[in-house]
Amino acid sequence: MVHVNSPLANVADGVQLLYKDFPYEVDSFADFHVRLDRPHNHHRLWHPQVLCYLNDECPFAPLPTDQALAVFESLLNFSIYATIYHFLILHAASIERAGYTAILPAPPGSGKSTLCAALVSRGWRLLTDELTLVSPSTGLISPMARPISLKNASIDVMQQFAPQQTFSPKVYNTIKGTIAYMRAPSESVARMHETAAPTWMIFPKYQAGAATSVKLLPKGAAFIRLSSGLVNYSILGAVGFEAMTQLLERTLCYEILYSDLDEAMGWFDRLPTAQ
């Protein structure tokens, strides 16, 4: 549950568009209090800026007001990975279908979000696009169904691929280039409280022109690859190590190199469900 406070119209519009299906409550417990505001300085007139606050502390430098929606989404990500430690958090997307769940960890630029957006547009349930929360006690993933963040060329690709989905206006000139958000399908949001058991760990890698190729990864190699995308692993100590071990024990780990979305998705549809 997030409490949002902002006088900025693009934040209000963005939240209304992207979180349309989310429940709305007053007088409840908010996990995070976020505020996006205009700073009181000389920039106000010529280069309007946005400053963001998490529980009254300001974690980022001010950015141009046009980027407020991207600032909001980054601030929510920050709120989660910087203040939540009762989950093991992976920098990864997660999707589920028929009770089987794929975790897609990958560094930026690997095409993780594009693949994730494509798959949820073809019947997979979106658990999360950016941060995967794994409970150390049950090993299950708690979904968030927040919007999928698409960057640069993949925005147009996805708008053509899945025109039935809802996309936010583009946010230009961010540190990651141009960003637009794709709203989570209503069904994924409605099932937000249904946890999911991990089945596969799939490291996607987009490479223009590459033929689709898949490799089974040994668990050790998967562990090492994962470690660069672990957000709070060291803080969890032994609990984190056990959660990681358990996660790798129950998943089949693959690496997929792809350039053609349809081909890649065909492979996802044929994934084996047992070890």
Added chain:
Amino acid sequence: MAIDTVLKTILTQPQPLTDLTHPQWDVLIHSAQRVGLLGRVQYLLAAGGLLEGIPEQPKMHLETARIVADNERRIMRWEINRITRALRELQVPILLLKGAAYLVTDLPVSNGRVSSDIDLLVHKKDLTAVEGALKAHGWEHTKLDEYDQLYYRIWSHELPPLRHRERGTVVDVHHTILPPTGRLHPDPEKLLAEALPVKGLPFSVLCPPDMVLHSAAHAFQDGDLKRGLKDIVDLDELLRYFAADGSFWVKLIERGQELNLVRPLYYALRYAKLVLNTPIPQSVMERSQAFAPLWPIPQLMDHFVANVISCRSDGRPGFMHDFAASMLYARSHWLRMPPVLLARHLVHQWLKR
């Protein structure tokens, strides 16, 4: 009931929190977190068997606070281990201060306390050797700006902070406990002379009265009560624990006089009693009255301290809080250096912006 009161009750005599509403939980959790006391709150609720019945969401934040506090303790233990290795060969007396001292002597105040920076106190003549040894073992200065380096070396009571290259943890090496430019000059030789060795480590810690006086000086002479309640919680816990020794209170007052720290001691006793109802004998309170500043300073301080530790009903700092905080900030600078030096320092800091 005001959330301020609920928080103070948890910190002193935890009771079941069954009748709090969700918005009240929201204010409680976030205001405790803002002042760095959520770990402490979690510890006290868990120790009192009071976690059951707490709604899921606040419970989750308490659990997170426990994990953070456990991690800080683990980091601190490991840092002490690494510092031991770096400094063992020097064979010079080294004291652990504050959080590290509370941890290695297993004081109740260390439970759920969040802070992983390590503070050391050494003889001024040993500063260079200690700094050299730490640098040889991977610590390096973070403040590389020439002015900052000089500021620390000439006017401060500590070396510029040393941060470990790989682990990112920070060590502050002090040669005394208050800035030499300030008004009060407790003699570090006296602190070192009374220090108590720690079992199993080549370090010592301050004796109990000195530990309280250092905490008082840190909160009310050198500091600005930025974390307000947290400083007072430290004092409260230390006083409650050390009071088990019947002669503690007499020693505390005598030691305060000996070390020239009676003014911060007055404030510490006054606000521990006022805010957290620390059981301080009436005779001690009366004796400490003699250390109070002249009118209208105590009245102003009462006002500022009350405002800086309270929050609005929504748990966020209000106008009076911000005003009090800026007054205490100005006060801490005023006490830290003589006016001309202060002006020079402020002008320099302003030009640098």
